[in-house]
Amino acid sequence: MKIKGVLENYTFILPAVAIFSVFYVIPFVWVFQLGLFEWDGISFARTFVGLQNFKEIFFQDKSWWQSMWNASYITLIALTFQNILAFMLAWACDREIKMKNFYRVIFFIPPVLSEVVVGMAWRFIINDIDGANIINRTLTGMGMPNLVHNWLSDPNTALTTVALVHCWKGFGWGFLIFLAGLQTIPRELYEAARVDGASAWQSFRKITIPLMIPVMVLVAILTVLGTMQVFVLIVSLVGGEFAGHTSVPVLRILASMRGSSRFGYACAQGITFGMVLIAISFIQYRFSKGRQ
Amino acid sequence: MLIRNLVLCVFALFSVLGCSGQKTDSKPTISVWHWMTDRDPAFQALAKKYEALTGIRVNFELYAPSDAYSQKIRAAAQGSNLPDIFGILGEKRDFASFIKAGHILDITSYMEADNSAWKGQLFSKALAVNEFAPGNSYGINPGIFGVPIDIMTIQMVYNKKLFTQLGLNPNRPPRTFQEFLEIGNKIKASGMQGLVSGWGEVWMIDCLANNYAFNIMGKDKVLATIKGEVPYTDPDWIRVFSLFKQMQESGVLAKGIVTMINKSAEQLFANEKAVFAFNGSWCVNVYKGMNPGLEYGAMLPPAASERYPISIWGGAGSSFMVNARSKNKDEAVKFLKWLTGQEQQAYLAQETNNLPANKNSLARIPEILAQFSRGMDYATHPNIWGVSEFSLVIEALDRGIQSIIIGEKTPEQVAAEVQIIKERELAKKRAR
Numbered sequence: 026m027k028i029k030g031v032l033e034n035y036t037f038i039l040p041a042v043a044i045f046s047v048f049y050v051i052p053f054v055w056v057f058q059l060g061l062f063e064w065d066g067i068s069f070a071r072t073f074v075g076l077q078n079f080k081e082i083f084f085q086d087k088s089w090w091q092s093m094w095n096a097s098y099i100t101l102i103a104l105t106f107q108n109i110l111a112f113m114l115a116w117a118c119d120r121e122i123k124m125k126n127f128y129r130v131i132f133f134i135p136p137v138l139s140e141v142v143v144g145m146a147w148r149f150i151i152n153d154i155d156g157a158n159i160i161n162r163t164l165t166g167m168g169m170p171n172l173v174h175n176w177l178s179d180p181n182t183a184l185t186t187v188a189l190v191h192c193w194k195g196f197g198w199g200f201l202i203f204l205a206g207l208q209t210i211p212r213e214l215y216e217a218a219r220v221d222g223a224s225a226w227q228s229f230r231k232i233t234i235p236l237m238i239p240v241m242v243l244v245a246i247l248t249v250l251g252t253m254q255v256f257v258l259i260v261s262l263v264g265g266e267f268a269g270h271t272s273v274p275v276l277r278i279l280a281s282m283r284g285s286s287r288f289g290y291a292c293a294q295g296i297t298f299g300m301v302l303i304a305i306s307f308i309q310y311r312f313s314k315g316r317q
Numbered sequence: 318m319l320i321r322n323l324v325l326c327v328f329a330l331f332s333v334l335g336c337s338g339q340k341t342d343s344k345p346t347i348s349v350w351h352w353m354t355d356r357d358p359a360f361q362a363l364a365k366k367y368e369a370l371t372g373i374r375v376n377f378e379l380y381a382p383s384d385a386y387s388q389k390i391r392a393a394a395q396g397s398n399l400p401d402i403f404g405i406l407g408e409k410r411d412f413a414s415f416i417k418a419g420h421i422l423d424i425t426s427y428m429e430a431d432n433s434a435w436k437g438q439l440f441s442k443a444l445a446v447n448e449f450a451p452g453n454s455y456g457i458n459p460g461i462f463g464v465p466i467d468i469m470t471i472q473m474v475y476n477k478k479l480f481t482q483l484g485l486n487p488n489r490p491p492r493t494f495q496e497f498l499e500i501g502n503k504i505k506a507s508g509m510q511g512l513v514s515g516w517g518e519v520w521m522i523d524c525l526a527n528n529y530a531f532n533i534m535g536k537d538k539v540l541a542t543i544k545g546e547v548p549y550t551d552p553d554w555i556r557v558f559s560l561f562k563q564m565q566e567s568g569v570l571a572k573g574i575v576t577m578i579n580k581s582a583e584q585l586f587a588n589e590k591a592v593f594a595f596n597g598s599w600c601v602n603v604y605k606g607m608n609p610g611l612e613y614g615a616m617l618p619p620a621a622s623e624r625y626p627i628s629i630w631g632g633a634g635s636s637f638m639v640n641a642r643s644k645n646k647d648e649a650v651k652f653l654k655w656l657t658g659q660e661q662q663a664y665l666a667q668e669t670n671n672l673p674a675n676k677n678s679l680a681r682i683p684e685i686l687a688q689f690s691r692g693m694d695y696a697t698h699p700n701i702w703g704v705s706e707f708s709l710v711i712e713a714l715d716r717g718i719q720s721i722i723i724g725e726k727t728p729e730q731v732a733a734e735v736q737i738i739k740e741r742e743l744a745k746k747r748a749r
Binding site: 065066067068069085148152153154175177178179180183262263264265266267268269280283284285286287 | 384387391394395407408410411414415417418420510515517518519571572573574575576577578581585590591708709712716717719720723725741
């Protein structure tokens with residue numbers, strides 16, 4: 026009777042398990058399996074090379090690790106600048122300010138735009154010869170002509186410029202999630218704190234921040250996962266990897282697939298990248314559990 | 318009861334009609350997959366014409382952009398679902414992989430039938446791209462495996478109006494590298510932009526670097542480098558890399574060229590914001606669409622040495638292959654033969670401003686295209702060299718030249734870095 030009950034329960038989850046297996050588990054295992062082969066993506070024949078592809082990624086492929094570093098740099102800027110901006114704006118819109126619905130719409134416009142459109146638009150804003158050169162003109166107008174240069178073609182500023190455009194595009198998501206989180210905090214807590222003589226800053230520090238930690242962790246995980254995989258914006262802003270300065274893991278994987286016709290190696294890169302992202306998310310999750 | 322009978326009657330009627338013999342059409346439909354957005358209307362018009370002539374329907378299916386098309390073709394090859402006719406985007410080794418996997422029909426016998434009547438009509442350099450010579454390094458049986466539908470050359474173009482503004486003769490473009498650099502100084506002084514090209518997408522850097530490698534050290538030495546017999550640290554290669562440094566220092570390169578995509582470069586040149594562009598003959602159609610009044614001329618990259626002639630990349634622009642597993646392969650070959658006929662090629666050239674693959678169709682092309690076609694005398698292409706450079710070496714070379722242009726690395730440093738990767742890839746090849 027007990028076994029029958031267990032089987033019945035498993036029958037109910039069988040469709041979900043089947044769908045999950047077909048669309049998630051099997052492709053993952055298959056990609057891992059392809060990562061153990063040398064394969065051009067065209068021939069039917071594949072050469073088994075064991076862990077050679079992974080060994081090459083870890084010990085020889087400097088450009089892969091440079092791309093990981095670049096993506097981490099963009100992610101760091103997104104985690105700090107983008108999320109702090111999103112949180113502050115959400116906090117402002119959560120309060121009783123005029124036209125807050127208008128601001129909510131405005132802040133959510135960049136995330137719904139295509140990355141290609143955003144990239145092309147910012148390229149036009151930033152670039153001097155094939156664009157409006159607005160940044161440089163503004164700097165000149167403000168009496169800082171010494172800062173004028175090619176923001177996207179200078180190796181010292183290209184990646185930061187890409188990161189800032191990415192933040193502009195991405196802060197709307199964080200804004201929405203933070204706003205939803207802020208609205209779940211009971212107003213009575215703030216009223217009780219005010220009655221007890223707490224200042225606005227104390228309410229923010231002692232009520233808002235602690236209650237928002239789970240939301241912050243969620244936004245941080247989504248930011249890491251979204252930013253590490255950025256590449257369309259880079260292609261539309263700087264045309265590609267720009268001597269390695271704007272190279273990111275997805276561009277490296279594409280280069281292995283398309284440029285070098287090394288599908289097996291590209292699969293190994295994909296698996297490595299996926300494992301890194303899973304590890305980062307897991308660490309963030311464990312850290313947040315510890316804090317709670 | 319009435320309803321039951323009615324349902325039964327309807328069921329019986331459908332059963333009888335469903336089982337009746339279908340009217341069969343003996344004429345096959347040929348399916349063609351391509352990526353050429355600009356040529357699609359002309360292809361569709363020619364397909365209609367062919368159907369009117371033969372009764373055979375040709376279904377051109379456009380899959381753009383080219384990256385998406387390339388992935389689709391690879392996926393279809395894996396599933397053996399390729400259409401009757403398709404094109405391959407990629408290097409010669411990709412082409413060879415398709416042949417090895419049995420996806421492409423050897424059309425040599427069709428080409429050489431009737432005293433090579435078909436083959437004789439086409440530009441030999443365009444055919445060479447689709448040909449595998451005896452003893453080729455890819456291990457492919459010698460033969461012709463593709464049909465060129467147009468040809469292209471990648472050269473420089475210059476704006477005649479801006480030349481006049483710079484005090485230069487608009488009918489005499491620079492012939493030597495020194496003259497080119499001197500114009501760079503004038504461009505810098507005038508505040509104009511010099512050479513624009515899609516060097517953010519890198520492969521065009523590789524193309525110009527190869528042009529100069531042929532010019533400075535000759536074909537044999539370039540091929541010896543690819544074979545691993547000459548290192549990239551050889552003084553001739555360092556000289557090739559140094560040319561990019563000289564170009565940057567003279568001001569002949571436009572600002573931000575290392576992150577420029579070719580579409581932006583085309584817009585800049587078409588809008589008369591740049592004096593020179595390095596682009597393929599397909600640009601004629603692009604510039605016409607962007608600025609019909611643009612006055613420009615085509616020129617070979619100015620020679621940096623007198624030891625060897627300058628070589629440019631050229632040959633088949635786009636080619637079609639016949640699926641070896643197609644049941645319509647004979648009909649597919651017949652259609653391609655018709656498509657590369659004199660009249661159809663002239664029509665394609667007129668409608669799309671691409672150079673025709675048929676030698677007899679050149680009479681009706683505009684002057685600027687004729688200038689590009691004269692470049693065919695200097696044309697070569699990696700796909701006809703019989704050996705391929707490792708893709709990681711090409712990548713290192715392209716990235717290295719970008720680094721030279723932005724002043725991050727010296728030509729010597731880049732040469733050393735490229736050679737390290739070359740040796741690593743050679744060692745891997747030997748280990749296999």
